[in-house]
Amino acid sequence: xxxxxxxxxxxxxxxxxxxxxxxxxxxxxxxxxxxxxxxxxxxxxxxxxxxxxxxxxxxxxxxxxxxxxxxxxxxxxxxxxxxxxxxxxxxxxxxxxxxxxxxxxxxxxxxxxxxxxxxxxxxxxxxxxxxxxxxxxxxxxxxxxxxxxxxxxxxxxx
Amino acid sequence: xxxxxxxxxxxxxxxxxxxxxxxxxxxxxxxxxxxxxxxxxxxxxxxxxxxxxxxxxxxxxxxxxxxxxxxxxxxxxxxxxxxxxxxxxxxxxxxxxx
Amino acid sequence: xxxxxxxxxxxxxxxxxxxxxxxxxxxxxxxxxxxxxxxxxxxxxxxxxxxxxxxxxxxxxxxxxxxxxxxxxxxxxxxxxxxxxxxxxxxxxxxxxxxxxxxxxxxxxxxxxxxxxxxxxxxxxxxxxxxxxxxxxxxxxxxxxxxxxxxxxxxxxxxxxxxxxxxxxxxxxxxxxxxxxxxxxxxxxxxxxxxxxxxxxxxxxxxxxxxxxxxxxxxxxxxxxxxxxxxxxxxxxxxxxxxxxxxxxxxxxxxxxxxxxxxxxxxxxxxxxxxxxxxxxxxxxxxxxxxxxxxxxxxxxxxxxxxxxxxxxxxxxxxxxxxxxxxxxxxxxxxxxxxxxxxxxxxxxxxxxxxxxxxxxxxxxxxxxxxxxxxxxxxxxxxxxxxxxxxxxxxxxxxxxxxxxxxxxxxxxxxxxxxxxxxxxxxxxxxxxxxxxxxxxxxxxxxxxxxxxxxxxxxxxxxxxxxxxxxxxxxxxxxxxxxxxxxxxxxxxxxxxxxxxxxxxxxxxxxxxxxxxxxxxxxxxxxx
Numbered sequence: 173x174x175x176x177x178x179x180x181x182x183x184x185x186x187x188x189x190x191x192x193x194x195x196x197x198x199x200x201x202x203x204x205x206x207x208x209x210x211x212x213x214x215x216x217x218x219x220x221x222x223x224x225x226x227x228x229x230x231x232x233x234x235x236x237x238x239x240x241x242x243x244x245x246x247x248x249x250x251x252x253x254x255x256x257x258x259x260x261x262x263x264x265x266x267x268x269x270x271x272x273x274x275x276x277x278x279x280x281x282x283x284x285x286x287x288x289x290x291x292x293x294x295x296x297x298x299x300x301x302x303x304x305x306x307x308x309x310x311x312x313x314x315x316x317x318x319x320x321x322x323x324x325x326x327x328x329x330x
Numbered sequence: 331x332x333x334x335x336x337x338x339x340x341x342x343x344x345x346x347x348x349x350x351x352x353x354x355x356x357x358x359x360x361x362x363x364x365x366x367x368x369x370x371x372x373x374x375x376x377x378x379x380x381x382x383x384x385x386x387x388x389x390x391x392x393x394x395x396x397x398x399x400x401x402x403x404x405x406x407x408x409x410x411x412x413x414x415x416x417x418x419x420x421x422x423x424x425x426x427x428x
Numbered sequence: 429x430x431x432x433x434x435x436x437x438x439x440x441x442x443x444x445x446x447x448x449x450x451x452x453x454x455x456x457x458x459x460x461x462x463x464x465x466x467x468x469x470x471x472x473x474x475x476x477x478x479x480x481x482x483x484x485x486x487x488x489x490x491x492x493x494x495x496x497x498x499x500x501x502x503x504x505x506x507x508x509x510x511x512x513x514x515x516x517x518x519x520x521x522x523x524x525x526x527x528x529x530x531x532x533x534x535x536x537x538x539x540x541x542x543x544x545x546x547x548x549x550x551x552x553x554x555x556x557x558x559x560x561x562x563x564x565x566x567x568x569x570x571x572x573x574x575x576x577x578x579x580x581x582x583x584x585x586x587x588x589x590x591x592x593x594x595x596x597x598x599x600x601x602x603x604x605x606x607x608x609x610x611x612x613x614x615x616x617x618x619x620x621x622x623x624x625x626x627x628x629x630x631x632x633x634x635x636x637x638x639x640x641x642x643x644x645x646x647x648x649x650x651x652x653x654x655x656x657x658x659x660x661x662x663x664x665x666x667x668x669x670x671x672x673x674x675x676x677x678x679x680x681x682x683x684x685x686x687x688x689x690x691x692x693x694x695x696x697x698x699x700x701x702x703x704x705x706x707x708x709x710x711x712x713x714x715x716x717x718x719x720x721x722x723x724x725x726x727x728x729x730x731x732x733x734x735x736x737x738x739x740x741x742x743x744x745x746x747x748x749x750x751x752x753x754x755x756x757x758x759x760x761x762x763x764x765x766x767x768x769x770x771x772x773x774x775x776x777x778x779x780x781x782x783x784x785x786x787x788x789x790x791x792x793x794x795x796x797x798x799x800x801x802x803x804x805x806x807x808x809x810x811x812x813x814x815x816x817x818x819x820x821x822x823x824x825x826x827x828x829x830x831x832x833x834x835x836x837x838x839x840x841x842x843x844x845x846x847x848x849x850x851x852x853x854x855x856x857x858x859x860x861x862x863x864x865x866x867x868x869x870x871x872x873x874x875x876x877x878x879x880x881x882x883x884x885x886x887x888x889x890x891x892x893x894x895x896x897x898x899x900x901x902x903x904x905x906x907x908x909x910x911x912x913x914x915x916x917x918x919x920x921x922x923x924x925x926x927x928x929x930x931x932x933x934x935x936x937x938x939x940x941x942x943x944x945x946x947x948x949x950x951x952x953x954x955x956x
């Protein structure tokens with residue numbers, strides 16, 4: 173039975189990690205609930221405004237940051253496979269490489285690549301995610317009495 | 331058997347270069363360059379197996395990294411152009427002639 | 429699935445490590461760091477620079493990054509001096525490191541020195557240019573450093589893969605440098621064009637490299653050399669295809685016809701100091717890679733690749749000189765003339781001898797000075813917003829700024845090959861190397877095209893010095909627009925290139941001696 177112990181340990185660790193993540197997010201989040209957030213559906217019915225057709229440029233920038241780490245893992249993965257055989261030479265080389273990559277990451281962060289403030293969202297939030305607009309309030313609106321009129325009204329109001 | 335891998339690499343390389351020449355969307359042109367680089371990767375691995383030499387496989391890592399770096403730069407330039415002119419395509423980029 | 433995984437776990441208890449302890453150490457290369465000082469300075473300068481830019485406050489004095497670049501480039505130059513002696517003397521000699529992937533010899537050091545000079549002068553010109561255009565920031569200089577690092581790696585690479593990595597470090601940095609001018613659409617357009625075509629060329633180069641690996645069984649130039657000398661080549665399709673594709677890739681990087689289509693657009697669209705950097709450092713590094721691979725690595729197979737170089741040289745000379753005459757944009761004219769210069773340097777490569785190599789190196793040295801100076805003056809004369817576009821915009825430049833106009837005229841005369849300038853000695857060298865090998869046809873084409881391109885240089889000079897009625901009979905106009913501000917940094921940069929051009933023309937002995945000593949030496953890795 174002893175040989176299964178590592179698997180058991182791995183299972184316990186995985187469960188612990190999941191639990192800790194859940195508890196940590198519960199403890200650390202700001203916790204400002206409103207009706208819209210607590211509603212069971214977050215998408216579909218509430219959104220009456222046409223979604224923006226083009227993605228914000230920010231998405232591309234995030235993709236570029238990802239590639240910094242993508243490049244790092246391409247070299248780190250083969251290194252881990254043979255790091256014992258490479259000895260200190262390999263370790264030193266990889267540290268040099270990691271420092272060079274980390275310097276570029278520092279630059280990216282210092283230039284605000286990770287500041288994903290709600291710059292663009294603020295403008296739309298009045299229309300789309302107000303606490304007054306919940307699934308219960310909007311479902312009632314989509315009734316028999318003509319949806320187009322309401323949509324038009326919303327547009328003018330916004 | 332090994333030759334068929336080389337043929338695959340050559341075919342992919344040809345598809346990539348034809349695509350680069352006939353497509354007009356900068357993003358698709360980038361995909362074609364990626365395809366060409368990966369075709370080279372296949373060729374390298376096939377030769378590496380044929381020659382029983384591990385160097386050819388190590389090359390693939392470097393090519394992967396270079397391809398990634400090239401794409402980042404390409405995306406950056408495309409984003410910079412798109413901010414000024416949405417829906418740009420390669421035929422519109424003709425301010426300079428002579 | 430799970431059962432399979434479980435079955436792989438060893439059954440002799442938990443204490444047994446899951447991975448077998450391996451005691452067999454790979455033989456790791458020892459690295460002679462002191463021989464790599466020039467590359468280390470450039471690389472660490474770039475990496476530490478990036479980190480400092482991220483960590484330090486943004487409100488540093490504006491001249492700081494240009495100053496740091498100049499200091500680092502000068503430091504690299506100084507670090508080459510002791511190495512030149514060490515690599516040259518009989519006791520130590522050229523070395524090979526990293527399991528033969530890198531070879532430090534006088535050829536590599538000479539090219540690295542040229543690249544550092546190009547960085548130094550470009551930084552001097554760029555300082556006032558970037559401030560004028562409102563682009564000042566450390567990024568330009570950091571990219572300049574990474575580009576120079578890639579270029580110097582190309583100069584000392586002894587392995588095709590290292591060479592390719594160097595090419596890409598240089599190319600990717602120059603793509604960004606080209607697209608650097610955020611407020612001009614032409615700059616970004618040029619950047620995208622350069623990137624797409626450059627990526628295509630890199631892929632072609634890499635495919636050629638793969639075929640050569642398949643044909644010879646190695647990517648190491650020394651091993652390829654040995655492989656080729658051991659057998660008689662009859663018809664090896666893989667090797668021929670690989671050589672052709674690699675030559676196409678290099679032809680693109682040096683901007684030789686018929687792979688020159690990107691050159692005019694990119695040189696025109698790029699920020700002007702970057703155009704100068706590309707004409708000097710990028711071309712120098714690409715030619716260094718070409719000479720290392722073809723003249724030395726494939727030296728014994730010279731009969732296979734010399735015809736390709738012949739065609740490229742003739743086409744470059746003809747296209748570069750004839751098309752440049754009918755251009756109207758000054759930067760495009762200089763771009764086409766750089767294609768013609770690439771044709772001249774290919775003459776030296778085509779001869780495939782040590783004399784040809786040293787003639788090509790001397791040509792690269794003098795062209796580095798001339799190109800940097802010409803583009804530098806165009807950058808100054810353009811003023812804020814790049815006013816200088818058409819040739820007619822230069823009218824009256826000589827009366828408004830006689831000093832600058834004289835320097836420009838001198839550099840253009842040097843490019844056309846007037847005696848007492850570096851261009852004359854350089855042209856003499858490559859044509860002499862071609863004649864040495866019995867290539868009379870090439871030499872004749874080169875001399876005829878030199879005359880044709882002289883006409884183009886004269887057009888620029890005439891438009892500067894003669895004010896009277898324009899080409900189309902309109903009113904005589906002076907040099908219009910805001911005044912030209914020549915900062916002292918630009919003056920220093922201009923002084924360096926003008927003095928270098930005259931020095932190479934009047935006293936060519938020293939540099940010619942160095943370029944004769946700068947031969948590629950390939951030695952086995954001694955683990956030193």
